[in-house]
Amino acid sequence: MRAIVVSRHGGPEVLELQDAPAPEPGAGQLLVGVEAIGVNYRDIYEREGGGTHAAQTPHGAGVEGAGTVTAVGEGVERFAPGDRVAWSNAPGSYAEQVLVADDAAVPLPDGISSELSAAAMLQGTTAHYLATSTYPIADGDTVLVHAAAGGVGLLLTQIAKRRGGRVIATTSSDEKAELARGAGADETIGYDGFGDHARELTGGEGVHAVYDGIGATTFDESLSALRPRGYMVLYGAASGPPPPVEIAKLNAASLFLTRPTLTHYGREGEELRTRSADLLEWIAAGELDVRIGGRYPLEDAARAQADLASRATTGKLILTP
Numbered sequence: 001m002r003a004i005v006v007s008r009h010g011g012p013e014v015l016e017l018q019d020a021p022a023p024e025p026g027a028g029q030l031l032v033g034v035e036a037i038g039v040n041y042r043d044i045y046e047r048e049g050g051g052t053h054a055a056q057t058p059h060g061a062g063v064e065g066a067g068t069v070t071a072v073g074e075g076v077e078r079f080a081p082g083d084r085v086a087w088s089n090a091p092g093s094y095a096e097q098v099l100v101a102d103d104a105a106v107p108l109p110d111g112i113s114s115e116l117s118a119a120a121m122l123q124g125t126t127a128h129y130l131a132t133s134t135y136p137i138a139d140g141d142t143v144l145v146h147a148a149a150g151g152v153g154l155l156l157t158q159i160a161k162r163r164g165g166r167v168i169a170t171t172s173s174d175e176k177a178e179l180a181r182g183a184g185a186d187e188t189i190g191y192d193g194f195g196d197h198a199r200e201l202t203g204g205e206g207v208h209a210v211y212d213g214i215g216a217t218t219f220d221e222s223l224s225a226l227r228p229r230g231y232m233v234l235y236g237a238a239s240g241p242p243p244p245v246e247i248a249k250l251n252a253a254s255l256f257l258t259r260p261t262l263t264h265y266g267r268e269g270e271e272l273r274t275r276s277a278d279l280l281e282w283i284a285a286g287e288l289d290v291r292i293g294g295r296y297p298l299e300d301a302a303r304a305q306a307d308l309a310s311r312a313t314t315g316k317l318i319l320t321p
């Protein structure tokens with residue numbers, strides 16, 4: 001089978017298309033014929049090496065996808081060959097076949113395509129936990145969502161609106177601002193002076209929470225956009241990690257600071273099943289729009305990752321094996 005392997009840490013050029021024997025499912029594992037693969041920042045961090053997403057090389061690229069079970073290992077009771085599943089934590093997902101742990105797989109209802117399911121798993125469960133658990137948005141709250149036309153951003157904006165929140169969205173272009181408004185954003189602003197703009201738009205009070213997946217270039221100003229006792233939710237580092245934080249900056253307005261990751265909010269097990277059941281139900285009911293911003297053949301994985309990091313994309317990027 002064909003698979004994309006990270007031969008050594010580095011830029012997109014280290015991604016190699018290789019032919020490998022199909023893996024055998026061990027105890028508690030499913031072998032899945034992959035139909036759609038999600039491209040994520042995690043894949044880029046793991047390719048680059050270092051930081052919080054260190055992964056040994058060589059390793060199979062990618063963690064997210066959807067497809068059909070072809071064989072199951074010993075002790076698997078929840079799935080059988082022929083079942084359609086999706087997942088957000090199966091290393092080696094940039095491939096024609098992948099092993100998925102029983103506990104990391106979610107059954108797919110009829111009528112939802114593999115492409116949409118793959119697109120919704122990692123960014124969708126992230127948007128879900130950010131809006132419902134990390135800072136649970138309450139009716140009438142105002143929140144600031146950075147990069148609102150991105151994969152997580154478009155989903156987070158829609159879920160925030162479902163919960164009765166008012167969303168101030170940052171984007172870097174008019175086209176992206178229009179997409180954010182389409183997802184329900186009440187106000188769209190650029191990055192220049194976004195802290196002051198967010199204050200003006202809240203009558204000087206500041207927002208209840210900032211969801212910041214950008215990091216280095218936005219972190220400090222995000223703190224200044226918060227009202228007293230507001231929540232700074234730093235969930236990613238698309239522009240690089242922010243510098244160390246002076247605790248006194250939180251003291252200035254009794255702020256909360258958290259750096260959540262999906263690992264602790266439902267990448268597997270019951271929490272994954274609950275969150276993904278919500279997402280799949282909303283998608284099936286036409287209440288959650290999952291935007292596919294780009295499709296690439298498996299062999300173009302390097303181009304897909306380079307495009308995601310280039311800031312030029314919107315919504316979700318999908319690889320097709």
Ligand SMILES: NC(=O)c1ccc[n+]([C@@H]2O[C@H](COP(=O)([O-])OP(=O)(O)OC[C@H]3O[C@@H](n4cnc5c(N)ncnc54)[C@H](OP(=O)(O)O)[C@@H]3O)[C@@H](O)[C@H]2O)c1
Nearest residue numbers: 041126147150151152171172213235236237238239261262
């Ligand atoms: N903690 C978790 O559990 C978790 C899970 C999934 C993803 N994440 C994080 O969520 C963030 C968003 O992920 P995503 O896959 O949905 O990506 P994305 O938002 O589709 O892409 C990143 C966006 O960030 C903005 N951006 C601002 N400055 C940038 C820069 N210097 N370089 C690149 N992009 C920049 C761009 O939007 P504008 O052009 O509009 O500024 C860009 O499109 C990433 O940091 C990722 O690591 C975290």
